Amino acid sequence: MLTLDKIYHASFVLKSVARKTDLIAAPHLCEDQDLYLKTENLQVTGSFKVRGAYYKISQLNEEERAKGVIACSAGNHAQGVALAATSMGIKSVICMPDGAPIMKVENTKRLGAHVELVPGAYDEAHDRAVQMQEETGMTFIHPYDDELVIAGQGSIGLEILDQLPDVEAVIVPIGGGGLISGVAFAIKSLRPDVKVYGVQAAGAASMYNAYHDHKYGTLEQVNTFADGIAVKTPGENTYELISKYVDDIVTVSEDEIATAILTLMEKQKLIAEGAGATPVAAALFNKLPIEGKKTVCLVSGGNIDVNILSRVITRGQVTSGRKTNLMIALEDKPGQLTMVSDIVSRCGANVISVHHDRSDANMAITSCFLKLGLETRDKEQIAEIKAKLTAAGFKLVNERV
Numbered sequence: 001m002l003t004l005d006k007i008y009h010a011s012f013v014l015k016s017v018a019r020k021t022d023l024i025a026a027p028h029l030c031e032d033q034d035l036y037l038k039t040e041n042l043q044v045t046g047s048f049k050v051r052g053a054y055y056k057i058s059q060l061n062e063e064e065r066a067k068g069v070i071a072c073s074a075g076n077h078a079q080g081v082a083l084a085a086t087s088m089g090i091k092s093v094i095c096m097p098d099g100a101p102i103m104k105v106e107n108t109k110r111l112g113a114h115v116e117l118v119p120g121a122y123d124e125a126h127d128r129a130v131q132m133q134e135e136t137g138m139t140f141i142h143p144y145d146d147e148l149v150i151a152g153q154g155s156i157g158l159e160i161l162d163q164l165p166d167v168e169a170v171i172v173p174i175g176g177g178g179l180i181s182g183v184a185f186a187i188k189s190l191r192p193d194v195k196v197y198g199v200q201a202a203g204a205a206s207m208y209n210a211y212h213d214h215k216y217g218t219l220e221q222v223n224t225f226a227d228g229i230a231v232k233t234p235g236e237n238t239y240e241l242i243s244k245y246v247d248d249i250v251t252v253s254e255d256e257i258a259t260a261i262l263t264l265m266e267k268q269k270l271i272a273e274g275a276g277a278t279p280v281a282a283a284l285f286n287k288l289p290i291e292g293k294k295t296v297c298l299v300s301g302g303n304i305d306v307n308i309l310s311r312v313i314t315r316g317q318v319t320s321g322r323k324t325n326l327m328i329a330l331e332d333k334p335g336q337l338t339m340v341s342d343i344v345s346r347c348g349a350n351v352i353s354v355h356h357d358r359s360d361a362n363m364a365i366t367s368c369f370l371k372l373g374l375e376t377r378d379k380e381q382i383a384e385i386k387a388k389l390t391a392a393g394f395k396l397v398n399e400r401v
Contacts, residue, residue, distance in 0.1 A: 002147050002241070004189045007154035007182065010055040014155055017087070018051050019043055023163040023296065028267050030284055034294050036167075037280075038160055041272050041302030045079040045107070047228070048156060048179060048300050049143070053080030055152030056141055057088060065090050070138040072096070072129035074122050074227045075104025076301050077143035079111055086112030093138065095129040097121050101227065101305035121222055123232045144178025145235030154182030160296055161190055168293035169195040171279035173300045174207045174249065175229030177238030183298065184245035197288050198242065198249040199278040201226045201257065207234040211242060211249045225308060226257055226274025228301055250288060252281040255319040260284055261309075262316030264299070273304035274312070321379035323352075325371060326386070329395040332358060332368040340370065343392060347385045350375040369397070 021042050026035045040048040057069060068091030071081040078094040085092035092113040096105060097120060109115050116132075118125040133140040142149060160167060160183070170187060172180040177198075184196040200208045201224035210216050218233040242249075252260075257274050260281035264270045272280070279297035282288055304312070317323035330336045337356075344351060353373030360369060376382050386396055 002150055002154075002185055004186065006148070006151040007158060007186050010051070010148075010151040011155040011158050013055055013058055014051055014152065017044065017054050017084075018155070020159055023160065024268075026268055026297075029263065029280065032291055033283055034292065035283055036164060036294065036296045037268065037270070038156065038296050038298045039270065040156065041270060041276050041299045043301075045076070045083055045111070046301055046303040047076035047079065048153060049073075049076040050080035050083055051155055052144075052146075052149035052152035052178060052182070053077060053141060054084040056146060056148040057081070057084045057090065059148055060090075060139060064139045067136070068092060068138045069141050070095070070129050070133050070136070071141040071143065072122065072125040073143055074125075074230060075100050075108070076228055076303060078104065078108040078113065078115070079303075081141050082108050082111035082113035093132065095125040095132065097125050099227075101303070101308065103305050104303055107303070121232065122230060144176030144181075145237050146178070147237065150178050150182040150185070150238070150241070152182070153179045154186040156298065157183040157186030161187060164294065164296060166294055167191075167194055167296055169197065169288075169290050169295040170298065171197045171199060171282055171288065171290075171295065172298045173229055173275045173278045174198040174200045174242075175204075175231040175275065176235045177207050177242050178235065179298070179300060180246060181235075181238040181241040185241060188245045195247045195293075196245065197282070198246050199282045199287070200249065200251050201229055201274070201278065202251040202253050204230045204232075205251050206231055207239070207242065208249045208251050210234055210239055211246070214243075224257075224274065225254060225312070226278065228273060228275030228303075229278070248288065250282055252278055252285065252287065255315060256281040256285050258312045258315040259319045261304075261312050262320065265313075270299065271302045271304065271309070272299050273301045276301040321376060321382055324374050324376055324382050326374065326389075327397050328370045328372070328389065329363070329397050330368050330370050332366055337370065339392065340372070340389065340394065343388050344372070344374065344385060347381060347388060348377070349381060349385060
């Protein structure tokens, strides 16, 4: 049974391993909200997961330590288990989805674990880990549905209350639910007036569905680049704790997550992975009633693959109006491109790509399509450019596949 004493004990055990990460004010992140960031993306291994993994492994007896530990993870729990086990001289095996970010796989190996890549998503990796545990007798370190793991994550709740005593709301990412279960239990046990909200990716809303439908279940599939929370089946123990201690759960889209990552980079100089950015996305896009409240967004991790980060930045720029593509139907005659360029220039945008197409079978022989890639300030500037092009007699068309 989870108790506040266990969370306090976890906090004591973790003092020599996990950082008490900074809680920083973010006044410019969203102008009408009083936001703070709990920066677990700056934690050892780049994620909060080391807290629960280390505390769980530290409580194993000598016989269990001798047999070793096994875990399943999309990457962050894997690194936490690997670090904890290696530091205690314990063998560790990690089953990871074959689509896990390369950086997370390589870091897990570097920290001393043996990695087995399993075709599929997290749930397939979980099934393989359970099978191997039964075959070897190793101790299974569950990433979220374990009392001691939850207690370890709950140490973050104690730190938030210590760092911001007058906190009024906390927003936490949810995958399987271990993080928010521990944080919510700790905070509600000491400050029941503080609101605790959960956020999931819309493409992996397993706990969101369970919470609102009051029915535990499994998704057929998940679809999100926030790999740290791409979980088909939420935890049974975490579901019970969340149902009791969490005030609401909302979802955010892929574009909203991408925008949050970009905003954190530009305004706070922080890099967050998809899962870690979901609380900020919920705040930025007004998903929760937090206006005027001292609100902590728990940035749970920063382990994002550089290739994914590049795509996310581009998507975030498009969503926020910093980048756009325009398709213009032109008469194929001298001077047309110059006129278009002049309008774009006078509006203050920057042309970064030009594609001139005369090959479409549906256009007139004397026509062409001009596709411009633009860097812009915001959506208002894009609207201004479109309006001036239209006023000058140019026809804007939908981008063709």
